[in-house]
Amino acid sequence: MTTDTKPAPETMSKQARRAEWLRENRTRLSVIAALVFILLAALMGLEPEDRFATIMQGLSVGALTFLVASGLSLIFGLMDVLNLAHGEIFMLGAYVGWTIYTRFDTALDVAVPLLLVAAPFTLMPLWRRLAEKIRQLDVNWHGALWVVALAVAYVAWFLVFARSRADAPDSGASGFVITIVTLVFATGLAALLWRWRHHRSVGETAGEMKLTAWSFFIVGLGAAVVAVTKFPLVIWDAEDFAKSPSNFSVQIDLGQLAPLPPDTFGWPTLMAFAVLLAGGALIALGLSCFRTHAGELIALTGRHWAAFGGMLAAAMVLHLGKVSINEWIFGLSTTWRFFLAMAVATGVGAAVGAFIEVVLIRPLYDRPIYQLMITLGVGFILIELVREVWGRPEFTMARPAAFNGTGEGCPGEGLGGFFSGCSTVEVFGSRLRVYNEGFIVLVGILVLIGVTLLLKRTRIGMVIRAGVQDPEMVQALGINVRRVFTLVFAMGSGLAALGGVLAAPSIGLSTGMGAVFLLGAIVALAVGGLTSFPGAAAGAVLVGLLQQIIIRYGQTGISVPFLDEPFKPSPTVVPAAAILLMVVVLLVLPSGLFGRSER
Amino acid sequence: MTAPTMTDRTGLTGWLQRRRGVLITAALLVAFPFIISIVVDGQGLAAVWSNEQGNARFLQGLAIEVFILALYALSYDLILGVTGLLSFGHAMFFAVGAYVVLIAALLQAFLFAIVLPRVKGITFALVTLGFASVFWIVIQSSDLQEWAGAEIGLQGVEAPVWFLDTTNHRFAFYLVSLAILLGVFVLYQRIIDAPAGKVFASIRENEDRSLMLGYNTFWFKLMVLVVASITAALAGAMHTMHQPIVTPNVASLAFTVTALLIILIGGVGTLTGALVGAAVYRLLQFYLDRWYGAASELLIGLAYVLLVLYLPYGIVGTWRARSLRIKEGRDRLLQMVTGASKETSSPEE
Numbered sequence: 001m002t003t004d005t006k007p008a009p010e011t012m013s014k015q016a017r018r019a020e021w022l023r024e025n026r027t028r029l030s031v032i033a034a035l036v037f038i039l040l041a042a043l044m045g046l047e048p049e050d051r052f053a054t055i056m057q058g059l060s061v062g063a064l065t066f067l068v069a070s071g072l073s074l075i076f077g078l079m080d081v082l083n084l085a086h087g088e089i090f091m092l093g094a095y096v097g098w099t100i101y102t103r104f105d106t107a108l109d110v111a112v113p114l115l116l117v118a119a120p121f122t123l124m125p126l127w128r129r130l131a132e133k134i135r136q137l138d139v140n141w142h143g144a145l146w147v148v149a150l151a152v153a154y155v156a157w158f159l160v161f162a163r164s165r166a167d168a169p170d171s172g173a174s175g176f177v178i179t180i181v182t183l184v185f186a187t188g189l190a191a192l193l194w195r196w197r198h199h200r201s202v203g204e205t206a207g208e209m210k211l212t213a214w215s216f217f218i219v220g221l222g223a224a225v226v227a228v229t230k231f232p233l234v235i236w237d238a239e240d241f242a243k244s245p246s247n248f249s250v251q252i253d254l255g256q257l258a259p260l261p262p263d264t265f266g267w268p269t270l271m272a273f274a275v276l277l278a279g280g281a282l283i284a285l286g287l288s289c290f291r292t293h294a295g296e297l298i299a300l301t302g303r304h305w306a307a308f309g310g311m312l313a314a315a316m317v318l319h320l321g322k323v324s325i326n327e328w329i330f331g332l333s334t335t336w337r338f339f340l341a342m343a344v345a346t347g348v349g350a351a352v353g354a355f356i357e358v359v360l361i362r363p364l365y366d367r368p369i370y371q372l373m374i375t376l377g378v379g380f381i382l383i384e385l386v387r388e389v390w391g392r393p394e395f396t397m398a399r400p401a402a403f404n405g406t407g408e409g410c411p412g413e414g415l416g417g418f419f420s421g422c423s424t425v426e427v428f429g430s431r432l433r434v435y436n437e438g439f440i441v442l443v444g445i446l447v448l449i450g451v452t453l454l455l456k457r458t459r460i461g462m463v464i465r466a467g468v469q470d471p472e473m474v475q476a477l478g479i480n481v482r483r484v485f486t487l488v489f490a491m492g493s494g495l496a497a498l499g500g501v502l503a504a505p506s507i508g509l510s511t512g513m514g515a516v517f518l519l520g521a522i523v524a525l526a527v528g529g530l531t532s533f534p535g536a537a538a539g540a541v542l543v544g545l546l547q548q549i550i551i552r553y554g555q556t557g558i559s560v561p562f563l564d565e566p567f568k569p570s571p572t573v574v575p576a577a578a579i580l581l582m583v584v585v586l587l588v589l590p591s592g593l594f595g596r597s598e599r
Numbered sequence: 600m601t602a603p604t605m606t607d608r609t610g611l612t613g614w615l616q617r618r619r620g621v622l623i624t625a626a627l628l629v630a631f632p633f634i635i636s637i638v639v640d641g642q643g644l645a646a647v648w649s650n651e652q653g654n655a656r657f658l659q660g661l662a663i664e665v666f667i668l669a670l671y672a673l674s675y676d677l678i679l680g681v682t683g684l685l686s687f688g689h690a691m692f693f694a695v696g697a698y699v700v701l702i703a704a705l706l707q708a709f710l711f712a713i714v715l716p717r718v719k720g721i722t723f724a725l726v727t728l729g730f731a732s733v734f735w736i737v738i739q740s741s742d743l744q745e746w747a748g749a750e751i752g753l754q755g756v757e758a759p760v761w762f763l764d765t766t767n768h769r770f771a772f773y774l775v776s777l778a779i780l781l782g783v784f785v786l787y788q789r790i791i792d793a794p795a796g797k798v799f800a801s802i803r804e805n806e807d808r809s810l811m812l813g814y815n816t817f818w819f820k821l822m823v824l825v826v827a828s829i830t831a832a833l834a835g836a837m838h839t840m841h842q843p844i845v846t847p848n849v850a851s852l853a854f855t856v857t858a859l860l861i862i863l864i865g866g867v868g869t870l871t872g873a874l875v876g877a878a879v880y881r882l883l884q885f886y887l888d889r890w891y892g893a894a895s896e897l898l899i900g901l902a903y904v905l906l907v908l909y910l911p912y913g914i915v916g917t918w919r920a921r922s923l924r925i926k927e928g929r930d931r932l933l934q935m936v937t938g939a940s941k942e943t944s945s946p947e948e
Contacts, residue, residue: 082721082724360904360908363908364907364908367911369685370907370911372685372724373859373863373907374904374907374908376856376859377900377903377904377907378904380853380856380896380900380903381897381900381901381904384894384896384897384900385897388894388897515852519732522725522728523729526722526725530721573736573737575732575736576732576733576736576737579729579732579733579736580729580733582725582726582729583726583729583730583733586718586722586725586726586729587714587717587718587726590718590722
């Protein structure tokens, strides 16, 4: 329109520049003004003593939403992936945190096998070198490996799945299934043998190598699975635990359910350790065999061996000192255990995020729509995994002791009451819960400050901000953008998992909790502008406030004109209001309140 | 008879020739319950019509579910595969058909279609997700308990006419749903062969360029959305007729993902893929559920991720891309088995 005749900004007067800015952001400003007006009007309509409580509750929900939305915003801004599995990482964080907090012993039992499988990965240069040797091998060796791998896979499947199904009462189909799967395996074996006999020339080994890599991978995985399920490494029964973890905990505490007898270094344990280590080594070897070109071979230094030895030693110490470590942890106050749970869950979330990015998202950067689809699939898998491990029932998590005090001097008075150790506090005539409206909001603000400082003040933050604007340019400047992608994905997932642990004591644990907060976070993101980090924070607070205000009005009712009774929205329709807000904002301002407009 | 050429592909015979795949499928599927009834159940031909209990009746029920899913996935394929709009709200169209009636679905389609073509890319996905989530939340809320039954859903919907009664006249319902599915399939094929269909594909490939060429893409997107949402609503209405209980889950994001999964299995943008994918998906789900119980959903999720990673063109897409090589391999296999015709050996030697 008038862009051609517009003078350059530096030649305009200050007044003209301001007028220009106002004209450009006309819609944006009027939408913000309308939103502020609506929120203020809604708050004024509340009872005075409810007002402060509603704001604080809104901030609390907003803080949790922000923890999910911040990662989502960074990931979307940097790599254009809308991670639809983010809510499920939030949920996973809650479950991991619950386990660390309530049943540390079970978490410890899982840590030992995980450490043993992960330990060989520290010797990656060794496996790379070995893979190069394998590449040179005669085709007969490859063929033999394939056959062994298939046989091991079949035996592992039979031991783990088929046998346990056959014991089940409703096993009418299992004989049939075993026949079918056996036939499939036999066909695969025949095909492999055929390929082995009819390989064309010695030089053509790419296909051969791929099958060999899969063979190592399958044998390693099968060995690890069999070792975990068939040898007594743990003191708790997985079946009992997965039926209902909270019941399991209660029954153990009441002495109604006896833990399995703690094992010592008998033969089975040593064998399980050896098989787990070998399994991890084979998986690592298989992964390095997948590489199509040798690449740079790094020398195997003492540091690699030190890391390997360290992990082995850690596994041994955890296994031998299981009883005393458990006693020590359970002797700590619940507050310390809660902080431990927060740290571990954040770490697990980050690890899962990094894994998802490297294994699943990275191969698909040239097919963007498929990235979206795969995150959707990962979300469903995570839900099902959590159901397999922790069972389907919903359960709760006790608040840590520092926020759960009652009795003498409670509830606390004024702002200082937040530190009195009481569970509730009276501020400005409203009664607030210290954990929900104090601690969660505090952590949300700390994370906001921390991430903002990281983005604005550090080198990596500068790279991230530059990457949001133009990843190709950053790559061209010689910065490994892929590594930054992985880092940001891990960081975002870690924050989401942290949000999950924080949410667990206030809203409880269920496999559906992720979807609710993901929806809230997506709304926050869309309202605030998809790639804007401060926008995500503002959007999250807006969503939280809106929801809490509507819940409040649901209790008192809104008097709608032409209706006799006041309209009382039930709590289930509350998320709908936030979504409607998103739809309206997106239709008026497709780039959100604070986002850059495209083109 | 000479081999068919392009010249004799006109008129009724030409149409029949071009659609012979559909016609053969239709004939096979009509005969299918009779064959099962005779071979497996040992009942007569009349047993199919008189609605006897048995494998034939059960498999008809399963087949009807496949048809409904196929119809639903077909409409999603038109939006995503052909026109390239990633919608996360398709389950809502289905659910509107399932909950309300077709007229309301028409109205809704126009209402949303006025809004939806205005946004594109990720914003389109978010807005559709938003609409569908609102709808899902509203139908399960207790505020509408009297009409939508909250979490339980709709129960015991009466069939308006006898041939839509799945309990007493299952074979009739089977034929009706088969006819609707194949009719819509042929119609869709006609649409994407028509000039308008080419514009849909050009919107998928590069919307700005088709705008520049003079096509008002707004109207074409509107057309796609209206056609697809009406088809999905039709599938939803059939679902209500077929199932004793309609749960609110048919409006959830998971049900949109079902459509996505189906066309991924079959092949995105192929239309035929939606039909193949629906059959594979429903049968896989049924038998996995029977054998592995609760773990079946995990297995389906894994299958989904592996499909996205390793078989992005689905069954039909991969088949089309590799049909030459598959034919070659089949020839070689036949040669090996019969040991004859060495002179027409594969081009490899």
